Amino acid sequence: MRRLDKEQLSSLEETCRDYEIALSVNPEALSYLHGRGLSLPTIDRFRLGLVESPSPSHRTVAGWLSMPTLKGVGVTGFKFRCIKPECVSGEVEKHDGHPKYLTYDPQALGNxxxxxxxxxxxxxxxxxxxxxxxxxxxxxxxxxxxxxxxxxxxxxxxxxxxxxxxxxxxxxxxxxxxxxxxxxxxxxxxxxxxxxxxxxxxxxxxxxxxxxxxxxxxxxxxxxxxxxxxxxx
Structure with missing residues (x-):
């Protein structure tokens, strides 16, 4: 199990907040989530975000939905979902050489x-x-x-x-x-x-x-x- 220090947890929390704010003012990304049946309270509860200004390690997922891993200590990582039309349509398993979901962190159990x-x-x-x-x-x-x-x-x-x-x-x-x-x-x-x-x-x-x-x-x-x-x- 990966152990994060206070500085790492603080950085992840800051990144999560930035992504949350970016999502809250992006009507296209919010429309995608609402179309999937997610209400604002649920979006807020799970702290979903949008990678608009990515952190250095997240540059390859710019424009993707961010789904943080939330634990008792706070945000411990992220998983990302491409919401470009080619991926959302489900017509192809991969487009632009990447899968629909991507993470740079060790796999963790969500929620x-x-x-x-x-x-x-x-x-x-x-x-x-x-x-x-x-x-x-x-x-x-x-x-x-x-x-x-x-x-x-x-x-x-x-x-x-x-x-x-x-x-x-x-x-x-x-x-x-x-x-x-x-x-x-x-x-x-x-x-x-x-x-x-x-x-x-x-x-x-x-x-x-x-x-x-x-x-x-x-x-x-x-x-x-x-x-x-x-x-x-």
Whole structure:
């Protein structure tokens, strides 16, 4: 686990604030997030930002969405999401030679604050934006896997989840894809944690991947809450 000193934490906090301010005055970036179903309170809670004036180590992600890793000590790193039209459309896996998501930091579990939930269950989903929707918009405690293949490489995360009575794993509906990595991740978690239950998402469009974000837009928060046994709110 990476240990950060006070100076490093202060620098990361300053960078996060700069990115937050840049996002707050950028209508195009805010429109993208609102289009994904994220409200201003959720954007503020997770301290999302825009890399408008990048720090020296973030120059290659100028114009990208910033998603900070938030822990008890503060901001400990960032993950970035390209929001250029070519990436947002999903028509290509990579454009301009880069993936949709990028980080320069060691992979870390996101939204760890939700591990303190008193509901007795936790949701594991694919990706930060899905966790923001579940936790911020639907009141469902959720942590994102930083990539569908991350579970196998970070088995110590198992210790963080083993005491939950129920773990709902919600992979993307990508059965039409040959790799089907989301389902493989879900099955690996279930094999390691017997209290894990895989929640299948309905397919909205035949032959096209469906994720939590798509379901939220199409069917709303109460539908997602029903998938984990919660009443409408």
């Amino acid at each position: 760890v604050a939700d591990l303190d939930t008193d509901l007795g269950f936790i949701v594991v989903c694919e990706g930060e934006l899905d966790a923001y929707i579940l936790s911020g918009e639907c009141g469902i405690p959720a942590i994102p896997m930083p990539g569908a293949s991350a579970w196998k490489g970070h088995r110590h995360w198992r210790r963080l989840l083993k005491d939950f009575r129920t773990i709902y794993v919600i992979p993307d509906d990508d059965a039409h894809l040959k790799a089907n990595v989301g389902r493989k991740m879900a099955e690996e978690i279930r094999a390691d944690l017997p209290q894990a239950t895989i929640v299948e998402l309905p397919s909205l469009t035949e032959g096209k991947k469906t994720d939590v974000n798509d379901i939220f837009i199409a069917r709303g928060r109460d539908y997602l809450r029903s998938l984990v046994g919660l009443e409408a709110a």
